[in-house]
Amino acid sequence: MSFPTSTVYGPVKSWRFGQSLGIDPIFHISTCSFNCVYCQLGAIQNISREYKEYVSTEQVVHDFEEVLKRGEKIDVITYSGSGEPTLASNLGAIIQAIRAKTPHLPQYILTNATELGSKKVQQALRLLDKVIVKVDAANEEVFQKVNRPAPGVTLHSVLENIQAFKHSYDGEIEVQTMLMPMNSKGLMVDLAKILKHIGPSAVQMNTPKRPYPLEWQRENRGNHEGIFHCEVRQIKGISEAEAKLYLEELRHLTGLPILSVYH
Numbered sequence: 400m401s402f403p404t405s406t407v408y409g410p411v412k413s414w415r416f417g418q419s420l421g422i423d424p425i426f427h428i429s430t431c432s433f434n435c436v437y438c439q440l441g442a443i444q445n446i447s448r449e450y451k452e453y454v455s456t457e458q459v460v461h462d463f464e465e466v467l468k469r470g471e472k473i474d475v476i477t478y479s480g481s482g483e484p485t486l487a488s489n490l491g492a493i494i495q496a497i498r499a500k501t502p503h504l505p506q507y508i509l510t511n512a513t514e515l516g517s518k519k520v521q522q523a524l525r526l527l528d529k530v531i532v533k534v535d536a537a538n539e540e541v542f543q544k545v546n547r548p549a550p551g552v553t554l555h556s557v558l559e560n561i562q563a564f565k566h567s568y569d570g571e572i573e574v575q576t577m578l579m580p581m582n583s584k585g586l587m588v589d590l591a592k593i594l595k596h597i598g599p600s601a602v603q604m605n606t607p608k609r610p611y612p613l614e615w616q617r618e619n620r621g622n623h624e625g626i627f628h629c630e631v632r633q634i635k636g637i638s639e640a641e642a643k644l645y646l647e648e649l650r651h652l653t654g655l656p657i658l659s660v661y662h
């Protein structure tokens with residue numbers, strides 16, 4: 400098995416966005432301000448909110464140019480990778496460099512929103528076409544159980560950050576929600592209140608379809624096939640029937656477009 404040495408991975412097929420080319424501004428070890436129970440990276444090695452340059456802009460641009468040479472179909476650029484991309488202090492510079500090389504490609508980010516209150520992060524994310532924020536919990540207890548954040552991070556602080564960001568951003572905000580039995584049963588009314596307050600253009604409702612790898616391997620970035628070269632643990636997701644019920648309930652309660660991985 401070869402160990403990926405590029406900060407750019409894919410393109411991988413996304414059920415929402417087509418052929419998505421991933422950019423990983425974290426890269427060296429998994430670093431995130433969350434440690435979600437279902438994370439495809441496995442247990443996060445560095446649970447942190449440290450804002451710094453993790454990998455140089457030059458390296459990312461070089462890796463991006465190498466991928467472009469392959470001439471594959473790319474529909475969208477997505478910032479994600481080995482952790483929380485907004486922890487990278489050079490994210491804005493990377494976005495600008497990639498925009499200059501491929502101005503026709505939309506650029507999105509997947510973020511857990513812990514840093515969206517920062518002016519520097521807001522400035523970088525304003526360069527993007529779409530910001531997809533993670534909201535998995537309807538209350539603080541569930542948040543701590545599912546997202547297992549860095550010390551001091553609360554659901555309240557994350558939701559406040561999203562509001563602060565919303566006021567500074569003209570692009571589209573979507574919400575991504577990972578539903579499992581532990582964060583869904585009896586919680587739709589509270590979740591709907593949160594979603595309504597955020598007011599995203601759409602909500603993507605997912606459920607874990609891949610097992611949880613027990614160790615970090617870089618190839619787990621964008622691993623949509625769920626094939627891991629290490630020990631894994633199965634994560635209990637919600638069934639298609641439950642997803643349909645929740646989808647209808649959330650649509651009814653929020654009036655928002657709710658999209659499910661099952662439909």
Ligand code: SF4
Pocket residue numbers: 431432433434435437438439440443481482483510511533
């Ligand atoms: S926020 Fe994303 S990268 Fe971080 S632990 Fe959760 S799923 Fe993994």
